[in-house]
Amino acid sequence: MGTMQTSIVFLCGTLFLYLFFIFIKFLHKVWWTPIQIQQAMRLQGIKHPFYRFLYGSTKEILNMRKESNGKPMELSHYIFPKIQPHCTLGSTSVSSLVSEAEFVKDIMNNKDKSYPKNEPDGFIKKLWLLRSADDIESKKLKQGICKSIIRTIVKREKAMNVKVDSFGNDFLGLLVKVNYDADEGKRITVDDVVDECKTFYTAGHETTISLLTWTVLLLGIHTDWQEKARQEMNMIINESLRLYPPVVLLPRIVKHEAKLGKFSVPANTTLVIPTLSIHHDTQIRGEDAQQFKPKRYSEGVAKATNNNLAVFLPFGLGPRSCVGLKFGLNEAKIALIMMLQRYAFTLSPAYIHSPIVMLTSRPQHGVQNPLADKWDENKDGYVA
Numbered sequence: 001m002g003t004m005q006t007s008i009v010f011l012c013g014t015l016f017l018y019l020f021f022i023f024i025k026f027l028h029k030v031w032w033t034p035i036q037i038q039q040a041m042r043l044q045g046i047k048h049p050f051y052r053f054l055y056g057s058t059k060e061i062l063n064m065r066k067e068s069n070g071k072p073m074e075l076s077h078y079i080f081p082k083i084q085p086h087c088t089l090g091s092t093s094v095s096s097l098v099s100e101a102e103f104v105k106d107i108m109n110n111k112d113k114s115y116p117k118n119e120p121d122g123f124i125k126k127l128w129l130l131r132s133a134d135d136i137e138s139k140k141l142k143q144g145i146c147k148s149i150i151r152t153i154v155k156r157e158k159a160m161n162v163k164v165d166s167f168g169n170d171f172l173g174l175l176v177k178v179n180y181d182a183d184e185g186k187r188i189t190v191d192d193v194v195d196e197c198k199t200f201y202t203a204g205h206e207t208t209i210s211l212l213t214w215t216v217l218l219l220g221i222h223t224d225w226q227e228k229a230r231q232e233m234n235m236i237i238n239e240s241l242r243l244y245p246p247v248v249l250l251p252r253i254v255k256h257e258a259k260l261g262k263f264s265v266p267a268n269t270t271l272v273i274p275t276l277s278i279h280h281d282t283q284i285r286g287e288d289a290q291q292f293k294p295k296r297y298s299e300g301v302a303k304a305t306n307n308n309l310a311v312f313l314p315f316g317l318g319p320r321s322c323v324g325l326k327f328g329l330n331e332a333k334i335a336l337i338m339m340l341q342r343y344a345f346t347l348s349p350a351y352i353h354s355p356i357v358m359l360t361s362r363p364q365h366g367v368q369n370p371l372a373d374k375w376d377e378n379k380d381g382y383v384a
């Protein structure tokens, strides 16, 4: 056999081995692992709906959500079955809902790093054949966002050429500064800068908008609280975050087989903390759990929860909880104070109550609040 032929055989062999390895990894992830988890949980009495190859229970979940999204509901704050109808399935092949407070605390505190956040896994998406039109569109958008952030970074870098250390004192400026850190160990890449910008924008913007929207809805219904809000903002914001948490689920992955009470949970199981369902639970909150009663927070969150912070989770809990908690709350308070100083509002009869989740919880058709009267500080009252 000539050298050329040997090289071709070698290349084909390597390619074959590589594809075979990818195929085994793929099967392990989408078939073997879910089947193993399902089996282990079933033996402990936790049943999962039938697992289908590649899709798991996704089809049922999407159908239930689609059906629910299309239907408005009465003007009640008990939005759990409407917003998360699939949670009535209990568990899917690789995920289990955990709402017992002691388990929630264990998982979220993640002391021995057994329950990390599940980072997105691009492995399956990388298989070109499985890409949908949405995936392609989302890739284009991702590239657009990335280019726009890089353009801003380049502007800062040009400014730096003119004046040393002039990246700016804002968040982006601080990130670009670390990108140029003299200590290579501390330096972050441009990709890291872009990722951090995207995380902070999404995690910070969408959530605060969701909180503000739901609070305006609640104040539009319970107009008497608008006057009280001018004096006592925290109670209202906490009650809004309880009834309508912007982030309704907190997923964590089980790194190594773990014990949760009497259950032994296999590695790679996704545990989902159902924030919304915990917040609305009448056994935890009492019979008025689904009503708007800001007074329950009159002595703070700790008192309202009997010092059990695992039952109030709008910002998560533990070391990976929201880093923007104070910033987000202050932002929301400033926006609300500005609105309340200038306007009084009601809820429009045209409002359709149809809460849905698109990244964060939100009203499907927006919240319409006619701005009734203007608050006149000099007259200490409303003017027409």
Ligand code: HEM
Pocket (backbone or CB within 6 Å): 117, 199, 200, 203, 204, 205, 207, 208, 211, 246, 247, 250, 251, 313, 314, 315, 316, 317, 319, 320, 321, 322, 323, 324, 325, 327, 328, 329, 332
């Ligand atoms: C009302 C406003 C907000 C709510 C309800 C909220 C809620 C949350 C929740 C539930 C998490 C996940 C915690 C977990 O998995 O345990 C989170 C994470 C995060 N939030 Fe917020 N957030 C808000 C505002 C903000 C703001 C204003 C910023 C930034 C300026 C921000 C930045 C982040 C970041 C970076 C993370 C990821 C933390 C990590 O993974 O370690 N959030 N937020």
